[in-house]
Every structure is written in structure tokens, then in C-alpha cells.
Amino acid sequence: MKSIRNRCLLSAMLIGGLFVPGVAVGANNGVEVSHLGPTNTLVRVTGDDNYILFPVQEVFEDDAKINVLVDGKLEETIYVKLARTKTDYTVPYDLSPYKGKNVVFDIVTNQNRNSVRDAKDDVCWDGMVIVDEFDTTNTETQWRPAYHHTPLYGWMNDPNGMFYKDGVWHLYFQKNPYGSKWQNMTWGHSTSTDLITWEHQPDAIKPDGLGAIFSGSSVLDPQNTAGYGEDAVIALFTSAGTSQMQSLAYSKDNGQTFEVYAGNPIITLDTEARDPNMFWNKETGEWNLILAHALEKEMLIFTSPDLKTWTLQSSFGKGLGAQEGVWECPDLFELVIPGTDQTKWVLISNINPGGPFGGSGVQYFIGDFDGKTFTSDTNPDGTVPTKWLDFGKDNYAVVSWSDAPDGRRPVIGWMSNWQYAADVPTVQFRSANTLPREMELFADADGELHVASVPSPELEKLRGKIVSSAENKNISPKGSHYKLPADGICEIDVTFQAEDNELVTFTIDNPDGEKVVMKYDNKNHTMSFDRRQSGVVDFSDKFPAVTSSPTFEKDGKINLRIFIDRSSVELFGNNGQFVMTNLVFPEKPYSTLNIESKNGTAHLDSLKIYSMNL
Ligand code: FRU
Numbered sequence: 198m199k200s201i202r203n204r205c206l207l208s209a210m211l212i213g214g215l216f217v218p219g220v221a222v223g224a225n226n227g228v229e230v231s232h233l234g235p236t237n238t239l240v241r242v243t244g245d246d247n248y249i250l251f252p253v254q255e256v257f258e259d260d261a262k263i264n265v266l267v268d269g270k271l272e273e274t275i276y277v278k279l280a281r282t283k284t285d286y287t288v289p290y291d292l293s294p295y296k297g298k299n300v301v302f303d304i305v306t307n308q309n310r311n312s313v314r315d316a317k318d319d320v321c322w323d324g325m326v327i328v329d330e331f332d333t334t335n336t337e338t339q340w341r342p343a344y345h346h347t348p349l350y351g352w353m354n355d356p357n358g359m360f361y362k363d364g365v366w367h368l369y370f371q372k373n374p375y376g377s378k379w380q381n382m383t384w385g386h387s388t389s390t391d392l393i394t395w396e397h398q399p400d401a402i403k404p405d406g407l408g409a410i411f412s413g414s415s416v417l418d419p420q421n422t423a424g425y426g427e428d429a430v431i432a433l434f435t436s437a438g439t440s441q442m443q444s445l446a447y448s449k450d451n452g453q454t455f456e457v458y459a460g461n462p463i464i465t466l467d468t469e470a471r472d473p474n475m476f477w478n479k480e481t482g483e484w485n486l487i488l489a490h491a492l493e494k495e496m497l498i499f500t501s502p503d504l505k506t507w508t509l510q511s512s513f514g515k516g517l518g519a520q521e522g523v524w525e526c527p528d529l530f531e532l533v534i535p536g537t538d539q540t541k542w543v544l545i546s547n548i549n550p551g552g553p554f555g556g557s558g559v560q561y562f563i564g565d566f567d568g569k570t571f572t573s574d575t576n577p578d579g580t581v582p583t584k585w586l587d588f589g590k591d592n593y594a595v596v597s598w599s600d601a602p603d604g605r606r607p608v609i610g611w612m613s614n615w616q617y618a619a620d621v622p623t624v625q626f627r628s629a630n631t632l633p634r635e636m637e638l639f640a641d642a643d644g645e646l647h648v649a650s651v652p653s654p655e656l657e658k659l660r661g662k663i664v665s666s667a668e669n670k671n672i673s674p675k676g677s678h679y680k681l682p683a684d685g686i687c688e689i690d691v692t693f694q695a696e697d698n699e700l701v702t703f704t705i706d707n708p709d710g711e712k713v714v715m716k717y718d719n720k721n722h723t724m725s726f727d728r729r730q731s732g733v734v735d736f737s738d739k740f741p742a743v744t745s746s747p748t749f750e751k752d753g754k755i756n757l758r759i760f761i762d763r764s765s766v767e768l769f770g771n772n773g774q775f776v777m778t779n780l781v782f783p784e785k786p787y788s789t790l791n792i793e794s795k796n797g798t799a800h801l802d803s804l805k806i807y808s809m810n811l
Contacts, residue, residue, distance in 0.1 A: 227327030232317050235310035242292060242300040244327030249302075250287040252324035253376055254280035255624075257308070260380060264303040267295050273404065277375045279306060279321040286624060287324065288351065288375045289331035337625050340764040340782060343686050343811050344659055345612070346395045346630040348385055352377050353628045354618065355526055355594035356609045357412035357472070358384060358401075358432050360452065361601045366392050367452045368609065369401055369432075370630070371412060377627040378619045382409035382437065386452070392607065392633045392655045402446055402455050407462060408438025412472040412526055415452065416504075416599050422484070423504040425449065431504050433486070435471040436462055443473045443488065445505060463505050468492055472526045475504065476599060481568035487544070491523040496546060498529075498571060510569040514546065517573065518560050518583045521551025526594045529566065530606055532638045534646065541638060542566040543648055544573070545586070547594050549615050552585075554744045556616035557593035559586040563638070563646050574646070586650060588746030589726060589777035590614050591765070592631050606636040607653055612765055612778060617737035622782055623764070631778055632656060632760060632767055639774055641749040651773035652758060658810070660688060665790070665806040672701060672801050676793030681705065681761070682808035685786025688760050691804045695719040695753030698797030705761065705787040713766055713781060717755055719799075722748045724755075724770060724777065732783035746775040753799075761787060 227244020242249060251263075260276035272295075277288065292300060310316040333349050335341050347353070351373050358369035365388050372385030384402040387395040402410045413434030421427045423445075430448040432455060435441050442462030446455040464473070468490065475486040478500075486499040486507055495514040499507040514524065528545040544562045552558020561584050564573040573581045586595060587610070595610035610631040613621065618628060634650035641647060664687070665679035672693060681687050685707075695701055698719055706712035714727040728734070729741040748755065748770055760767045763786070768777045790806065 226323075226325065228325050230322045230325070232313050235313050235316050236306050236308065238304045238306070238316065238322070240302040240304060240322075240325060242327060245296065246327045246329040247293045248289040248291055248328050248331050250289055250324070250326050250328060250331070251277050251375065252280040252284035252287050252321045253278050254283055255285050255376075255378060257281075259307055262305045262307065265290075266299075266301040266303060268298050275375055276380050278378070279304070279319065280324065281308070281319045281321070284320055284324050286377070289328075290375070292327070335625070337623050340623050341626055342629045342762040342765060344393055344809055345632065345762055345765065346387060346609070347626040347628070348372055349397045350377075350625050351375070351627065352379055353385065353611070353626070353630075354379065354613070355412045355596075355611050356630050357526070357594070357596060358415040358434070359596065359598040359609070360415045360417060360430060361598050362417060362430070362451055364390055365451070366390070366598065367415070368395065368630075369415070372400065374400060377624050382411055384410050384432075384434070391658070392653055393659060398453065401452065402432065402434065402457070405436075405457060406438075407436035407442060407444060409436075411435035411437045411441070412594065413443075414474040414596070414599065416475055416477065418504065422502060423447065433463075433473040433475055433504070435473065437471070441469050441471050443470070458505070460505070464488070464499070464507050466490075470497065474526075474528050474596060476530070478568050483568070485529070485568065487527040487529045489524045489527050489546070491525055494520050494524045496524060496527045496544065496571075498569065500569065511571070513544065513571045513573070514562075517581045518546065518562065519548050519551045519558070522548045524548055526596055528596045528608075529571065530597055530636070531566070532606060532636060532648070533604075534638055535640070541574075541646065542571060543636065543638075544571050545595060549593065552590070552593075552614070553588060554590045554742055555739060556590065556614040559592060559595045559610065560584060561586055561648055563648070584647060586648060587776045587778050589744050589768075589779040590742055591780045592776075592778040597636065607633050608636055608650070609633050610778070612780065614739075616739040620736045621780065622733050622736055629765065634773060634776070637773070639749075642751040647749065647774070649773040650769070650776045652760070652769050656688075656760075660807040661810040662808045663805050664808050665804070667801055667804040669803070670801050672792055672794040672799040674794055674796075676791050679790045679792070679804065679806060681786075681788050681790060681806060683786070683788075684808075685783075685788060686762055686809050686811070688758060688807045688809065689790060689804070690756070690758050690807070691792070692754075692756040692802040694800040694802060695755070696797060696799055698794045698799050700795040701799045702791075702793050702795065703757070703759070704791040705766075705789065706791070707783055707785045707788050709785055711783045711785070711787070713779075713787070715759075715768060717748070719753050722750060724748050724768070724775060726766075726768060726777045726779055728779055728781055731781040734782070744777055744779060746770070746777055749774050
């Protein structure tokens with residue numbers, strides 16, 4: 198546990214007993230506070246420790262705008278929900294790069310205050326302290342996942358810019374360093390050698406004069422096409438200022454730090470476009486880029502010889518697939534058709550709202566790509582099918598790692614939904630990513646191709662002790678109970694054969710009656726996931742939900758791998774052919790699995806419940 202040490206605690210100072218606007222009136226905690234008017238305050242750093250803490254109150258819609266001045270020059274502008282009546286938590290601003298310099302925060306609170314006196318009473322001013330360390334010990338042991346990626350603290354949305362190099366998986370993500378709600382979009386960074394355990398790294402790309410750093414992608418450039426060297430990592434991202442533009446950054450230290458290209462932006466369009474995703478096309482010998490033309494609900498496809506100059510070649514998707522929400526976070530990659538030496542291309546289009554159960558969702562198209570144009574496969578009647586990658590509510594902004602080894606195409610998603618992501622009952626970390634999954638094609642019983650999300654092979658190393666097991670027995674209407682590990686963190690691996698029965702029901706619950714109910718429907722070949730009584734569900738009326746997935750088989754033979762990690766349940770059916778990712782917030786860990794059959798019997802081939810090696 199790290200400690201927070203207050204440097205200099207000076208008492209507040211009034212000049213002649215009166216508050217004088219424009220003059221330093223409060224010198225406390227290593228800062229000097231000067232109120233300049235109802236909405237403007239200057240905070241000067243007088244202490245010399247590493248951080249200033251900003252007190253945050255989350256209820257506000259509007260953020261205080263803070264211009265950071267270093268020796269009189271504007272260093273950056275950040276936005277923070279400064280506390281007025283109560284401090285929910287504090288966020289650190291790192292002063293260590295400015296040791297020995299004058300640091301002043303010019304703060305506009307923009308909260309319609311009547312007088313400077315009202316503004317002066319805000320609790321944030323006394324709460325701004327200079328400290329040596331910021332305590333990042335996990336305080337949310339009940340719900341912070343044990344084997345999923347989470348940010349050290351604060352808000353996270355889309356994973357993006359992921360690449361693999363020299364045995365290291367790099368994961369960047371949309372991060373707010375100054376609060377647990379969306380703002381100040383920055384590329385946070387984590388690395389892993391096994392796709393499961395993550396190390397937090399310093400932020401990789403920070404907002405600049407062109408705007409915040411929205412989602413994008415990274416590639417290796419072994420042929421030095423961009424001119425930053427054979428070992429360079431090139432990132433493209435959306436600069437989101439007044440408008441959205443595409444920009445480039447490069448790294449010469451394996452993605453640890455990035456320099457932004459001085460000639461940014463590199464692509465401008467006259468309507469919203471974002472989340473550039475690029476890849477080397479080995480058949481055409483040039484770079485491709487797919488870009489979400491968000492409001493037009495289509496994807497744009499570009500080519501480039503050098504990652505800087507891009508030529509628009511085509512668009513895909515106008516009027517196709519799910520069209521309710523904006524199209525975001527595209528991806529385009531080639532997969533082998535199993536059992537053949539042929540391939541198909543998969544185009545991913547994350548959309549929000551308009552997902553299969555409301556809010557965010559991931560649709561995809563299977564088709565062909567000639568380096569310039571993507572053409573979707575069609576149904577026998579010529580229409581383009583709408584396909585979904587996940588049949589839960591909480592898997593969004595799914596994109597893949599570039600340069601993965603062994604022909605793999607691993608992806609990860611943001612395990613939340615824009616409908617309630619900012620309201621979930623965790624604060625220190627606000628959101629986790631899904632488990633990593635491998636994209637693979639499979640043909641269903643009718644021969645139609647779909648994309649499976651196969652749990653990444655690394656996950657098997659997490660399997661610890663078997664806490665419950667069963668083999669070769671009937672599943673009866675009375676049901677059988679199996680114990681989960683005491684911490685509720687586990688993988689359930691179960692294979693069954695539905696016979697003459699209607700439903701096979703899997704219920705995980707705790708002694709308080711909080712439960713998740715998953716049902717296989719043998720007639721319709723669907724699986725449902727009911728989290729209406731899963732625990733705390735009342736923070737949003739969009740959260741209690743039953744989601745449902747086709748199972749793509751016709752013979753009633755099902756394998757389920759169900760991963761439970763404190764606040765998430767991910768169900769993978771038949772090696773990822775159907776997937777449901779759903780958040781849950783139980784007050785106590787789930788402790789029991791109950792398996793029962795309705796109207797007839799089913800056969801349990803095998804069941805293993807693993808605790809996890811953490
Ligand atoms: C998707 C998204 C992206 C954008 C990012 C901003 O969740 O809206 O389109 O780049 O979030 O944080």
C-alpha cells in the first residue's frame with residue numbers, strides 16, 4: 198500500500214479579514230488559491246512534491262476547464278469535474294516533469310455561480326493538495342476482475358492500437374487520467390507476455406493542439422515505408438478537436454513513447470470520421486486503412502504507400518446491416534475457411550446504439566476484399582445478412598491485434614455498453630476489457646459461414662484446482678448442485694447432450710438469491726442469459742436484461758465454457774461459435790452451479806469447475 202503525504206499544510210489566509218478578488222487569498226497544502234471571479238480561479242503550486250490532487254464530484258455534467266501553465270506557457274488543457282459540495286474521489290496531476298518551474302492552473306468552473314463568494318466555498322479548493330505519491334491500491338476488491346485487464350484507476354473505453362512485437366502484447370485504450378467518466382481521451386497503455394496478466398505503462402499519447410486522442414490502430418513498419426526506421430511502430434488515431442481528423446504518431450522504443458507527426462492531420466473529411474484501422478496488404482504490396490464514416494453509417498477504405506498519404510478507394514455499408522446507430526471502430530482481416538486453403542475477409546463494424554439487446558453491439562460482414570473494395574457475401578435471396586459477434590450486452594469496440602504470431606487473429610473488446618457504462622457501480626476503475634478471443638471462421642449446420650470468438654489458448658493456463666466435477670450422468674428435472682470456489686472466480690467447462698427435453702438450465706447463484714440463469718432451448722437451438730436478478734441492477738433501467746443467442750447447431754450437443762470474474766460472466770458455446778458477454782454486480786460471490794433439465798432428460802457428458810491460478 199502506498200502512502201499519501203501532505204507536504205505543507207498552511208492555514209487559509211484572508212487579507213484584512215476580507216476576501217479580495219484577484220489577490221492570493223488561500224495558501225494551503227502546497228498551493229496558493231486566488232479567486233478571480235465567480236467562475237475563474239488561479240491555483241499556483243508552491244510545494245515541490247510529485248502530484249497535485251484534484252477533488253472530483255461526479256454528478257456534474259460540465260467539467261471545469263483547467264489550463265496548465267508552466268513558466269507562463271500553456272502546457273495543456275484538461276477537464277475535471279471539480280467538487281463543489283462533496284468529494285467523491287481525487288485524481289492526480291503529475292507535476293514531476295516541471296520540478297523547479299512555475300506551475301499555475303488557470304481554472305474556469307463554468308457553473309453559473311452568482312458570486313465569487315459561492316465559488317470560493319466549493320470544497321475543491323481546500324482539497325487541492327500537493328503529495329508525493331498517489332495511492333493506487335485496489336479498493337474495489339468486490340468487483341474489480343482478477344484476470345481481466347482493467348485500468349489502474351479512472352475511466353476506460355475502447356481498446357485500440359494493439360500490436361504484438363518481440364513476445365509482448367501491447368494494448369492501448371481510451372482513458373481519462375482525470376476521472377472515472379469519459380473525458381480527456383488519452384491512449385493509456387498496458388503490456389502482457391501472456392495476454393492475461395497486464396502491466397500498467399505510462400500513458401502513450403496525450404491530447405494535443407488538434408484535440409483529444411480517439412481510437413485508432415498501430416502497425417510495425419519493417420520496410421520503413423513511413424521513414425521512421427525498420428523498427429518503428431506507427432500509430433494512426435483520430436484527433437478529436439472541434440472536428441474529427443486522422444493523425445499519425447510514431448514510436449522508436451517499441452510503443453513505449455510516441456512522437457506525433459509534425460504534419461498532422463493526415464486525413465480530413467467534411468463529416469465525422471474516426472477510428473482508423475490500418476494493415477499491410479501483402480497481396481497488393483501497399484497499406485490499407487478502414488475508417489468509420491460514423492454518421493453516414495458506412496466504412497471508407499483507403500490505400501497508401503507510406504502510411505502518410507492516403508487515397509480513398511471505396512466505401513462499404515451504406516444501407517446494409519444494422520443501421521440504427523453510428524458506425525465506429527472498424528476492423529478488416531482475412532481468415533482461413535476451415536478445411537480448405539481458401540480465405541474470406543471479415544469486416545467488423547461496431548455500432549452504437551442499435552446492438553442486438555440495445556445500446557452497443559458488434560456486427561460483422563464476411564466477404565471478399567481486393568485491396569480496394571470489400572464485397573459482402575449475400576443470402577441466397579441476394580440480401581446482405583446482419584451478423585453479430587456477441588449475443589450479450591457488454592462487448593464493444595472489438596478490434597484485433599496487428600502482427601500477432603502463428604497466423605492468429607486475437608481480439609479484445611471493451612466490456613461495457615454506452616447505455617450505462619458511466620453509471621456502473623464501480624468508481625476506482627470504470628470498466629474492464631473482455632477476455633482475449635481468437636477470430637476463426639466456422640460453417641453452421643447449413644454450411645453458412647460465421648465468425649467464432651474462440652477463448653484464447655493462454656486462458657487454459659489459468660485453470661487451477663478442480664473444485665467440482667461430474668461425468669456421464671443424467672440431468673434430471675430435480676437438478677444437481679455443484680460448488681464454485683469460495684471466491685466465485687472460476688471457469689466452468691461443461692459438455693452435455695440435450696435429448697428429448699425442452700430446456701437445460703444452468704443457474705449460478707449465492708445464498709442471498711442473486712443469480713444468473715442460462716438456458717439452452719433444445720427446440721429453437723438458442724441459449725439465453727438472464728441477469729435480471731444477478732445482484733445490483735438498479736443503476737440503470739437498461740441493465741436488467743435477458744439476452745439470447747442462436748447456438749448454430751442442430752444436434753443438441755453443446756460445450757460451454759463459462760468464465761466468472763467477480764463482475765463479469767462470459768459464456769463461450771461450442772468453441773466460441775456463440776458467445777455472450779455480460780456484466781453482473783453480485784453483492785456476494787456466486788457460490789453454486791445448479792444444472793437441471795425441463796420436460797425430459799439430458800445427458801451430462803462432463804463437468805469441471807476450475808478455480809483460477811491467479
Ligand atoms: C467508441 C468511440 C470511438 C471513439 C472513442 C472515443 O466507443 O465512440 O468511435 O474513437 O469511443 O473515446
